Amino acid sequence: MRALVVRSRNVLKRKSIPFVAALLAVLASFVAGPNAALDAAPQHRDQVPGFYRMKVGDLEVTALYDGTGVFDPHWLNGTKATMDGVAKALHEDPHMLDVADTGFLVNTGKQLILVDAGAGTWWGGGALGRLAGNLRSAGYTPEQVDIVLVTHLHSDHVGGLTTQEGKRVFPNADVYVAKAESDFWLSPEIAAKAPKDAQPFFQSAQAIAAPYIKAGRWHTFSGPEPIVDGMQIVPLHGHTPGHTGYEFSSKGQKILFLGDIVHALRVQLQHPEVTAIFDIDQTAAAAMRNQLLPRIASEDVVIAGPHMNFPALGRLHKEGSGYSWAPVVFTDQWDAK
Ligand SMILES: [Zn+2]
16 A cells, blocks of 8 residues: 555656645545544534424324423422322432423414414523424414414413514414403403412413404404314313313314323323412312313324423323323324324
8 A cells, every 4th residue: 555655646746736635635544444534523413393293184283392391390289199109200210200392383274273382482491482483494484373272371382472572473363262261361450469479470471462462363262162163162271260272173083282281291191180380270170181081082182282292292091090191103104194
């Protein structure tokens, strides 16, 4: 090999210097072994865009990632025995209370409907608020959204609707929320009587709703009449006074957007009686979960749960005295069932 290098240099003496240098570099790397001349590949550290699409009948459902967080065990209320078990399990698996925040886009072919809007900038920490960016990555613009269906007015579900400056993020959308929900969080009288810890929830709900109310885009409902074709309103009060699920059906397939029926899936599916401190009516929240879970575990219905691990889509099955979560498995096959 050395002879080859020397001979090459002699032959190429009269050619341009850069060419000789390049040739020598190639030959030197060949002598030293493959890839030795390459720099180490830098780590990229960015991620694929946070959206996941799924076909439900003729509907295109796109889960939009808003962010992740960790649910504090002190936010859960259960019996001492259950909570001791949670503490022990958490010690063994520090990730068991990891949660996501997700909104969902439903393209019916006629309308673009957003179900919950993530936290925007209204839920501190900076780990949330990615939904609008991921909606763009998914090929849509906020201006294209026709309707927003709101499960409830906690800021991790509606913060993404409005900027801190009071600007509507979805300027062409009509927002729909249960009347009981709107009446509760937007009432100055109820807010004034609420405990200090709860005050920020009222303040954010009012600030987020304000520009839509002003624009005549804030609508409330109190009956079961569907807002769009093929959709059913599912009253799920308990977590909040007007907490509402939305069930869409198409070609015999169903998907239920169930809001905050489950916060900590690895606790509340095995122990549906465990509530969260954010549940306004603890008894009603547990009763609603106990009523809903058996139904959805016995039906073939896709569940969209904002705080399930992303893409927050899956199915529920009965398991022992509780339930198990079967998340969707990634596929790029659009027709996958
Ligand atoms: Zn929530």
